[in-house]
Amino acid sequence: xxxxxxLLLRLAVDLVILTVRDDALQxxxxxxxxxxFRGQAALPGGxxxxxxxxxxxxxxxxxxxxxxxxxxxxxxxLHAYGEPGRDPRGRIVSVAYLALMPDLPLxxxxxxxxxxxxxxxxxxxxxxxxxxxxLAGGVERARSRLEFQTLATAFCGDEFTIGDLxxxxxxxxxxxxxxxxxxxxVLGTDGFVEATGGKRMPEVGxxxxxxxxxxxxxxxxxxxxxxxxx
Amino acid sequence: xxxxxxLLLRLAVDLVILTVRDDALQxxxxxxxxxxFRGQAALPGGxxxxxxxxxxxxxxxxxxxxxxxxxxxxxxxLHAYGEPGRDPRGRIVSVAYLALMPDLPLxxxxxxxxxxxxxxxxxxxxxxxxxxxxLAGGVERARSRLEFQTLATAFCGDEFTIGDLxxxxxxxxxxxxxxxxxxxxVLGTDGFVEATGGKRMPEVGxxxxxxxxxxxxxxxxxxxxxxxxx
DNA sequence: TCAAAAGTGTTGCTTATACACCCATGT
DNA sequence: ACATGGGTGTATAAGCAACACTTTTGA
Numbered sequence: 001x002x003x004x005x006x007l008l009l010r011l012a013v014d015l016v017i018l019t020v021r022d023d024a025l026q027x028x029x030x031x032x033x034x035x036x037f038r039g040q041a042a043l044p045g046g047x048x049x050x051x052x053x054x055x056x057x058x059x060x061x062x063x064x065x066x067x068x069x070x071x072x073x074x075x076x077x078l079h080a081y082g083e084p085g086r087d088p089r090g091r092i093v094s095v096a097y098l099a100l101m102p103d104l105p106l107x108x109x110x111x112x113x114x115x116x117x118x119x120x121x122x123x124x125x126x127x128x129x130x131x132x133x134x135l136a137g138g139v140e141r142a143r144s145r146l147e148f149q150t151l152a153t154a155f156c157g158d159e160f161t162i163g164d165l166x167x168x169x170x171x172x173x174x175x176x177x178x179x180x181x182x183x184x185x186v187l188g189t190d191g192f193v194e195a196t197g198g199k200r201m202p203e204v205g206x207x208x209x210x211x212x213x214x215x216x217x218x219x220x221x222x223x224x225x226x227x228x229x230x
Numbered sequence: 231x232x233x234x235x236x237l238l239l240r241l242a243v244d245l246v247i248l249t250v251r252d253d254a255l256q257x258x259x260x261x262x263x264x265x266x267f268r269g270q271a272a273l274p275g276g277x278x279x280x281x282x283x284x285x286x287x288x289x290x291x292x293x294x295x296x297x298x299x300x301x302x303x304x305x306x307x308l309h310a311y312g313e314p315g316r317d318p319r320g321r322i323v324s325v326a327y328l329a330l331m332p333d334l335p336l337x338x339x340x341x342x343x344x345x346x347x348x349x350x351x352x353x354x355x356x357x358x359x360x361x362x363x364x365l366a367g368g369v370e371r372a373r374s375r376l377e378f379q380t381l382a383t384a385f386c387g388d389e390f391t392i393g394d395l396x397x398x399x400x401x402x403x404x405x406x407x408x409x410x411x412x413x414x415x416v417l418g419t420d421g422f423v424e425a426t427g428g429k430r431m432p433e434v435g436x437x438x439x440x441x442x443x444x445x446x447x448x449x450x451x452x453x454x455x456x457x458x459x460x
Numbered sequence: 461t462c463a464a465a466a467g468t469g470t471t472g473c474t475t476a477t478a479c480a481c482c483c484a485t486g487t
Numbered sequence: 488a489c490a491t492g493g494g495t496g497t498a499t500a501a502g503c504a505a506c507a508c509t510t511t512t513g514a
Contacts (some may be wrong), residue, residue, distance in 0.1 A: 007280050008238040008240060009239065009240075010236065010237065010239075011239060011323055016477090047236065048237055048323075050321070051314050053312060054312035070335070080284060082241070082278065084280075084281050084283065093323075093325075095312070095323075109494090162493080163492075178497080179492080181476075183493080183494060185476095201485075202485085202486095202491080202493085203486085203492095204485075205484075205490085205492030205493065206485055206491080206492060207485065207492095207493080221475080221476095244470090280502070391466085392466085393465075409467085410466090410467070410468080410503075410506085411504065413466080413467065415477075415503095431512075432464085432465060432466090432512085433464090433465095434464050434513060434514080435464040435511080435512060436465055436511035437466080437512065438467090439466085441502050451502080456504095
């Protein structure tokens with residue numbers, strides 16, 4: 001058997017970690033401490049280890065970079081990138097994962113050891129490697145997922161108002177939604193959210209009922225972007 | 231840097247090649263000539279080579295197994311599988327690709343060198359490795375794609391009737407569709423199909439107009455499965 | 461003339477959208 | 488009182504499923 005059938009390579013797992021923060025869709029980036037691309041922003045990630053599944057590696061990297069428990073976050077595989085020249089260090093294939101999380105204070109943030117920072121997706125150009133492309137794929141996946149699945153709740157904390165949820169949609173899609181119709185769509189979908197019974201006082205205006213994420217994952221009927229079709 | 235950060239592995243590309251044949255959704259399987267799983271059915275695939283992109287590898291494997299030009303087929307990446315124990319030969323991560331093609335005679339079929347054969351998806355249990363799971367993922371992706379994209383035409387030849395196209399949907403979804411409504415949906419979607427001007431005589435009944443694939447890829451409005459929501 | 465598949469018209473139900481309107485709070 | 492966001496009701500429009508009906512062929 002020819003040698004070329006036995007190409008050995010390393011496998012990286014890169015993370016597109018998204019949150020909604022300050023009314024903007026933001027992505028967690030790190031500043032590279034080593035060459036190549038030293039000092040440049042990049043997506044967090046690392047190499048697959050022995051005896052480790054891809055998802056396990058994604059959860060581990062997520063924990064290492066943010067201190068968060070990846071088991072409790074929404075995490076899905078995005079795409080594999082394997083262009084020969086994509087990493088100057090050699091032949092490295094990357095499997096990208098998408099993580100969605102609420103705007104929590106990062107446990108490792110503030111420590112000198114961590115260079116993780118939130119960057120608005122709209123300003124996150126010029127990432128290292130092919131991470132611009134990976135980020136674009138992750139953002140588009142998230143946008144699309146909101147249409148057909150209930151995971152907008154993954155951007156919210158344990159308790160949230162319908163207004164919070166609507167804000168997630170508006171920020172992720174970059175599009176205004178009718179608050180009244182949105183309300184009914186969400187409450188009319190069994191298992192999307194369930195009332196906690198509590199209320200939250202806004203700075204101004206009527207108190208809003210609080211909800212937590214329901215058991216459903218598919219969103220039927222879907223909540224469609226109107227400008228979806230180019 | 232610890233050694234475990236430098237795990238070397240091989241990367242395989244496996245293909246879920248689907249067609250509609252004899253009114254059934256069928257998948258191309260090969261019979262394994264070597265251990266492990268010698269003599270057992272499996273999805274076609276092979277190892278990534280030096281200097282080769284993942285998609286290039288998929289196109290190459292497709293050509294080697296079927297003799298077909300992968301550049302002319304619908305081909306998309308499905309998912310990466312990396313469970314440590316998935317391949318007895320060692321640490322092998324597999325990236326699965328989905329290919330859709332019309333029911334053409336395979337150029338390599340019939341030759342002793344090739345063990346490629348069409349197997350109805352409904353009967354394709356017990357494949358080698360984790361290929362049952364990969365196949366299931368590919369089939370579900372194809373079913374879902376038909377709802378929102380125009381690629382049902384990828385299952386048809388250069389020229390086809392609306393009835394042919396409807397048969398693709400019915401077979402892939404395992405669901406009957408109203409011929410009259412289907413007709414209007416397809417013809418009412420700009421760029422889905424364009425008339426060639428020709429007609430085809432069926433064995434019995436009125437001749438049907440012939441069409442070829444149009445330029446559109448997104449299907450707006452979508453053609454939805456009714457039983458979609460479990 | 462009949463069977464079978466292609467294709468058109470129409471009806472009525474189901475949804476979505478747009479927007480009028482009311483509710484509950486802080487200032 | 489009024490500004491502000493939360494929430495309900497409703498009319499109009501659009502979409503789709505169901506099905507009656509016509510067309511075009513071979514036998």
